[in-house]
Amino acid sequence: MRHPEHQYLDLLDRVLSTGDERVDRTGVGTRSVFGAMARFDLSDGSVPLLTTKRVYWKTAVKEMLWFLSGGTNIQPLLKENVRIWTDWPLATYRRETGEDIAQEAFEARIISDDAFARRWGELGPVYGKQWRRWVGADGREHDQIADLIATLKTNPASRRMLFHAWNVAELSGMALPPCHMVYQYHVTTDGRLNSLCFQRSADLLLGVPFNWVGASALHLMIAQQAGLTPGEIVWFAGDVHLYLNHLDVAREQMGRTPRAVPKMRLASRARSIDDYRIEDFTVEGYDPHAAIKADVAV
Structure with missing residues (x-):
């Protein structure tokens, strides 16, 4: 059987070989293809955690737990040493104040000064707000996550088991509109939970590896809360792109051979979807190639 990670490597190759090169919102420029799919079987504990480079899976899981909390401020993330959302409020602070503050200093102030965090650490009505507090x-x-779990328990044959974050009325207030915007769920007659994620915009080098880990962690939590066993994750994406300053490192990653597929499990059962902590997640057999560094385009 072909290693499931080749789905990712093949997509890297497709974007590099056939992608349309154009200027994008960030000004960095991208090479892009439209429409992609991948699927992964989680039934034996396997997860799409890339091995051709190190992916910091705890960071991705912590981000997913923050989404589930309904949070929209980066302060709790920074207290967990998660810095992947800092670029957007930092850019806003620099633009509005004219102060060329270093990222480390900005983050330290967000962590230590609650009033500063309330003013400058807010991202607007992003994922967590829409998932848990859609008005x-x-x-x-409307708590879309709680409603989903309730439906999985009471009406698992429903074709309406989904949640999304593309709230048109609130897009303008978001630091970044949702990329992984729709999740849909499906239960087989033997009690396996399948999930589908549609991602409108997919940063293939930096974003997608995190998105796959986050979706896997979410799948495990929801399956456990609904009393189901994990099945497949199906991922669809619209605009799949590599930023032009990522092309060389993407080629480097393509030259690496995938290693054994790691497994993720939940160490215990949480009382509710709100009670999971990073300590509840265990990853086994993860032996990746070295990390690959690349800049985030804001």
Whole structure:
């Protein structure tokens, strides 16, 4: 059987070989293809955690736990040593104040000064707000995650088991509109949970490896809360791209051979979807190639 990671390596090759090169929102420029798919079987504990470079899986899981908390401020992330969302509020702070503050100093102040964090660490109504506190026209809040788990338990044959974050009315207030924007779920007659993620914009080098780990962690948590066993993850993407300053390192990664597929498990059962902590996740058999560094385009 072909190693599942070749789906990623093949997509790198496709973008490098046939991608349309153009200027993008960030000004960095991308090479892009439109429409891609990958699928991974989680039933034996395997997860799409790349081995052709080191992926810091705890960072990806911590980010997913933050989404589930409903949070929209980077302070809790920074306290967990997760810095992947700093670039956007930092850019806003520099632009609005004219102060060319170093990232480390900005992050330290966000962590130590609650008032500063409230003013400058806020990302707007991003993922967590939409997942857990979508406000309808009548003012009522909708917890899409809680509703999903309830439906999985009571009506697992439903074709309406999904949640999404593309709230048109609030897009303008978001530091970054949602990339992985729709998740849908499906239960087989023998109790396996399958999930599908649609990602409108996929930063193939930096974002997608994190997105796959986060989606896997979410899948395990939801399956456990609904009393189901993990099945497949299916990933669809719209604009799949490599930034032009990532092309050389993408070629470097393509030259590496995938290693044994690692496994992820939950060490214990949490009382609810709100009670998971990073300590509940264990990854076994992860022996990746060296990390590959690349700049984030903001």
